[in-house]
Amino acid sequence: MKRTKVVDALQCTEYGTAINVKGWVRSHRNSKAVDFIALNDGSTINNIQVVVDPETIDAETLKSITTGACISVIGTLVQSQGAGQTVEVQSKEIEIYGLCPSDYPMQKKGQSFEYMRKYAHLRLRTNTFGAVFRIRHNMAIAIHQYFHEHGFHYFHTPIITASDAEGAGEMFQVTTLDLERTGKGPVPYEKDFFGKKTSLTVSGQLEGELGATALGAIYTFGPTFRAENSNTPRHLAEFWMIEPEVAFLDKEELMDLEEDFIKYCVQWALDNCKDDLAFLNKMIDKTLIETLESVVKERFVRLTYAEGIDILEAAVKQGHRFEFPITGWGMDFSSEHERYLVEEHFKRPVIMTDYPSEIKAFYMKKNPDGKTMQGTDVLFPRIGEIIGGSVREEDYGKLVHEIEARGMEKESYNWYLDTRKYGSCPHAGFGLGFERLILFVTGMQNIRDVIPFPRTPKTAEF
Numbered sequence: 407m408k409r410t411k412v413v414d415a416l417q418c419t420e421y422g423t424a425i426n427v428k429g430w431v432r433s434h435r436n437s438k439a440v441d442f443i444a445l446n447d448g449s450t451i452n453n454i455q456v457v458v459d460p461e462t463i464d465a466e467t468l469k470s471i472t473t474g475a476c477i478s479v480i481g482t483l484v485q486s487q488g489a490g491q492t493v494e495v496q497s498k499e500i501e502i503y504g505l506c507p508s509d510y511p512m513q514k515k516g517q518s519f520e521y522m523r524k525y526a527h528l529r530l531r532t533n534t535f536g537a538v539f540r541i542r543h544n545m546a547i548a549i550h551q552y553f554h555e556h557g558f559h560y561f562h563t564p565i566i567t568a569s570d571a572e573g574a575g576e577m578f579q580v581t582t583l584d585l586e587r588t589g590k591g592p593v594p595y596e597k598d599f600f601g602k603k604t605s606l607t608v609s610g611q612l613e614g615e616l617g618a619t620a621l622g623a624i625y626t627f628g629p630t631f632r633a634e635n636s637n638t639p640r641h642l643a644e645f646w647m648i649e650p651e652v653a654f655l656d657k658e659e660l661m662d663l664e665e666d667f668i669k670y671c672v673q674w675a676l677d678n679c680k681d682d683l684a685f686l687n688k689m690i691d692k693t694l695i696e697t698l699e700s701v702v703k704e705r706f707v708r709l710t711y712a713e714g715i716d717i718l719e720a721a722v723k724q725g726h727r728f729e730f731p732i733t734g735w736g737m738d739f740s741s742e743h744e745r746y747l748v749e750e751h752f753k754r755p756v757i758m759t760d761y762p763s764e765i766k767a768f769y770m771k772k773n774p775d776g777k778t779m780q781g782t783d784v785l786f787p788r789i790g791e792i793i794g795g796s797v798r799e800e801d802y803g804k805l806v807h808e809i810e811a812r813g814m815e816k817e818s819y820n821w822y823l824d825t826r827k828y829g830s831c832p833h834a835g836f837g838l839g840f841e842r843l844i845l846f847v848t849g850m851q852n853i854r855d856v857i858p859f860p861r862t863p864k865t866a867e868f
């Protein structure tokens with residue numbers, strides 16, 4: 407018999423028809439006359455209730471169907487009397503695919519996230535992680551949909567690269583293993599990537615600029631690697647980044663794009679992930695849906711770095727204590743500072759612009775004052791920096807000057823400089839951390855809990 411997904415079975419109103427549902431047991435309880443099995447197949451957060459008449463199944467077999475077991479049920483779809491569900495399946499026949507022994511690590515409800523991180527391979531089967539990863543899927547679709555609708559081309563930049571886009575030296579080197587034959591047998595040794603020094607990409611931006619200066623508007627969406635030994639709830643060593651890059655875009659238009667894009671994604675979640683959001687709103691953050699709705703409605707605050715510093719200095723004068731001191735012009739904001747601005751001062755997202763050039767990357771276009779640059783970072787409640795963006799320096803001479811002033815090797819950027827040498831155009835773009843967006847949309851607290859298999863200095867089990 408053809409299987410019906412739980413998500414479809416729950417919508418079905420053809421009562422009395424035969425149905426086959428398959429999935430993993432979420433719970434099994436017995437009352438006097440019947441047993442109730444809550445079944446979930448990952449297609450929705452909601453379980454379908456299977457009602458089992460003990461007369462229809464051998465008692466030992468029925469008892470063996472515990473939380474986590476995988477079964478197939480053939481039965482009749484009936485209207486449910488139970489609260490919170492419309493249909494249930496009256497079982498006629500149960501086939502067991504896989505029993506689940508009592509040492510199943512996800513058996514107990516309400517385990518801590520820290521505990522569950524040890525079982526990244528099994529936590530996927532819990533309600534919370536099911537909700538998070540269905541939302542993650544939906545966000546990926548929203549991103550492609552947004553850019554497709556707005557005439558951007560999906561552009562693939564290399565994972566193995568010789569350029570350090572951020573100039574921060576946080577790169578994983580790529581090596582190949584070779585074997586040296588010795589008297590004691592073959593000994594493995596590391597070699598460069600076919601004689602060249604290469605690394606895993608920290609950002610697809612520089613290559614993305616090549617795309618934008620040919621195709622007009624592109625976006626990348628791929629894995630990104632940073633060898634930063636930071637054990638914060640906002641950093642991963644392997645994360646996914648979305649990087650649109652657009653020709654002929656100025657700073658104001660860039661900010662409009664950043665704001666419009668995030669709002670589109672959040673609205674997409676509100677429209678397409680209703681059940682999962684309702685679950686997370688109940689279990690993780692009681693203000694989640696309200697927060698998402700207000701982000702879509704409100705205009706983001708736009709302020710300069712200098713104004714940001716003024717606000718933080720005023721806060722200190724009024725007695726606010728920051729862990730990292732406010733040292734004035736030239737300081738980089740820590741996430742604590744960013745969160746003060748968005749959560750306590752403005753109480754909504756902020757786009758911060760015109761940072762001092764020296765704290766930002768070499769490719770950002772300077773303002774005429776020679777001190778500040780046309781950066782546009784988006785700061786979000788609960789997250790801090792969610793987007794880092796800027797107008798790019800399009801002047802060949804100025805860019806070469808900046809590369810040399812920072813002691814970078816000009817020769818290794820010649821391919822990049824060619825975009826400025828031949829038919830240079832004004833352009834701008836940004837990078838958004840996919841997991842930070844998912845953190846915001848799901849209400850989860852730790853970035854390790856919004857990617858299926860987190861890679862951090864302390865979590866990379868397999």
Ligand code: ATP
Binds near residue numbers: 642792839840
């Ligand atoms: P942060 O200040 O939080 O370390 P950044 O300024 O180093 O971020 P950018 O180089 O501007 O980051 O990268 C663009 C975006 O990528 C960031 O705004 C953030 O959303 C995301 N991002 C950066 N580093 C990480 C990381 N290690 N893990 C997850 N997301 C990241």
Ligand code: MG
């Ligand atoms: Mg960083």
Ligand code: MG
Binds near residue numbers: 791794
């Ligand atoms: Mg930053």
Ligand code: MG
Binds near residue numbers: 783791793795
């Ligand atoms: Mg940044």
